[in-house]
Amino acid sequence: xxxxxxxxxxxxxxxxxxxxxxxxxxxxxxxxxxxxxxxxxxxxxxxxxxxxxxxxxxxxxxxxxxxxxxxxxxxxxxxxxxxxxxxxxxxxxxxxxxxxxxxxx
Numbered sequence: 001x002x003x004x005x006x007x008x009x010x011x012x013x014x015x016x017x018x019x020x021x022x023x024x025x026x027x028x029x030x031x032x033x034x035x036x037x038x039x040x041x042x043x044x045x046x047x048x049x050x051x052x053x054x055x056x057x058x059x060x061x062x063x064x065x066x067x068x069x070x071x072x073x074x075x076x077x078x079x080x081x082x083x084x085x086x087x088x089x090x091x092x093x094x095x096x097x098x099x100x101x102x103x104x105x
Contacts, residue, residue, distance in 0.1 A: 001026070001028055001065055002070060002080075002081030002083075002093060003023055003026055003033055003065060003068065003070065003081075004023065005023055005024070005025065006022060007022070007023045007070055007102075008020065008021075008071045008073075009021065009022075009023055009035060009068045009069060009078075010068070010078045011035070011038060011039075011063065011067055012069050014063070016038050016063070019035075019038045020071065021035040021036040021037050022035070022036045023035055023036075024036050027062055030062070031064060031065050031066070032062035032063060032064055032065060033065055033068060034062050034063070035063055036060065037060070038060060038063065039060055039061045039062075039063050040058050040059070040060060040061070041058070041059060041060075041061045042056050042057070042058055043056070043057045043058075043059065044057075045057055070102065072097065072098065072100060072102065073100070073102070074095065074098050074100040075095060075097050075098050075100070079095045079096055079098075080095075080096040080097075081093050081094070081096070082094045082095070082096050084101075
């Protein structure tokens, strides 16, 4: 999986196609990611305990990772992610279009 938390991604398929957002959470065991302000769902919850109120709660639902593409900071386009080993032995993610090293910011 080529995505990490705080990456900027674009949705490339489905009802949310074309939307851009930041990755809030990655669920690698399910191949899904939660993206900020994308794929909103409504949950009806009952009041329970002393603190929680009942009502309709809107929140982001996870999207399939195959429907997301990382946005390169240099190209400003959705790109595929490659992996490259550096001289010191560490692995980094690289943009397949321009070869730029992708970092979390």
